[in-house]
């Protein structure tokens with residue numbers, strides 16, 4: 001591995017005592033298999049095992065961390081090959097897209113994106129000098145050459161990364177045919193799905209009404225009635241479970257939950273279905289559905305993940321031209337203590353329910369999330385997420401949650417990515433940051449080194465398996 005792009009001691013404590021302990025801890029978790037219980041890679045990659053087309057479409061166009069930064073510095077998304085909704089022309093020349101990215105690679109200094117990319121450049125492609133305008137073409141040629149070889153196909157990279165299991169995320173409207181093809185192929189890789197019902201749970205989702213109709217057709221239920229709609233969820237959850245799913249995932253604007261009497265819930269459902277509803281009705285419906293999902297989880301044992309607090313599609317002109325997931329989602333402050341109460345009043349004491357909470361509001365870690373997870377048996381804390389999936393974000397997460405929730409009310413790491421080459425890098429960052437945090441506790445004599453070894457192993461491997469029932 002090149003020393004110029006990735007240093008062996010990266011992210012370890014700067015003081016020699018802590019660094020020596022962190023090195024020892026990391027050495028015992030470095031090669032553990034990757035458990036990836038939440039993410040957004042494309043299941044077609046594993047089903048088809050086709051070569052990735054070119055460096056731009058491997059690294060740039062699927063990764064909103066990259067193109068949002070370039071956009072913020074004045075690069076039009078069209079110039080990066082991002083497809084427009086209206087079908088208007090965008091850049092298709094992969095080398096030109098790559099050069100635009102390479103010339104601006106300095107923009108990523110100090111960001112986790114730069115750590116992930118350098119790790120992938122060095123360890124996957126053997127590159128040794130920093131990406132820049134000067135090295136852009138050399139990079140493009142080397143990566144292109146590699147992508148043509150069998151060892152750079154998706155299944156080979158899965159193996160090289162030592163992935164034990166990886167979850168993708170699908171909507172209830174997905175037929176999961178890629179997952180079936182993966183199984184039918186006899187390949188040993190374990191790719192499972194996760195149930196993400198936002199398109200049929202969020203009345204403000206594009207095409208909500210027609211999604212509900214399609215949902216009914218797929219599930220064989222009358223989804224224009226409340227009972228048929230709930231039955232459709234139960235049936236699709238069971239179908240997803242048959243395709244390996246152990247979790248559901250809910251990306252709501254807030255953490256609001258509700259537990260309405262069923263006749264009121266039915267009236268609300270008919271109202272949002274009619275299209276004649278207010279923003280508050282939509283919010284209340286999503287809130288009710290989290291409680292309905294918790295009820296179903298008690299029956300089918302699926303883990304319930306809540307990812308609240310993203311103001312989606314904040315930039316209306318970019319949303320109009322390019323659609324969702326384009327880097328224009330901005331965190332908001334999130335209240336958990338009051339808004340989760342209806343769900344917790346009903347199910348917070350259940351030993352058999354597992355609700356994993358995420359946040360885009362770091363101020364909630366010590367004030368709300370750690371105290372909730374440190375009390376309610378049903379609650380666990382998901383790792384630092386999205387904007388905080390970074391060395392300092394992970395560090396803050398441990399600093400602000402451990403004293404109240406401990407390590408064992410957390411669930412290890414999620415890479416949460418659609419950027420396939422970054423998966424090994426992201427897990428490596430999490431392991432290094434956790435080992436560094438533990439090393440400091442050992443150096444301060446707050447933890448025995450033997451205990452720290454156990455915790456490091458659990459955070460990297462045992463906890464995600466247990467929390468996600470894998």
Ligand SMILES: [Zn+2]
Pocket residue numbers: 038039040416
């Ligand atoms: Zn996600």
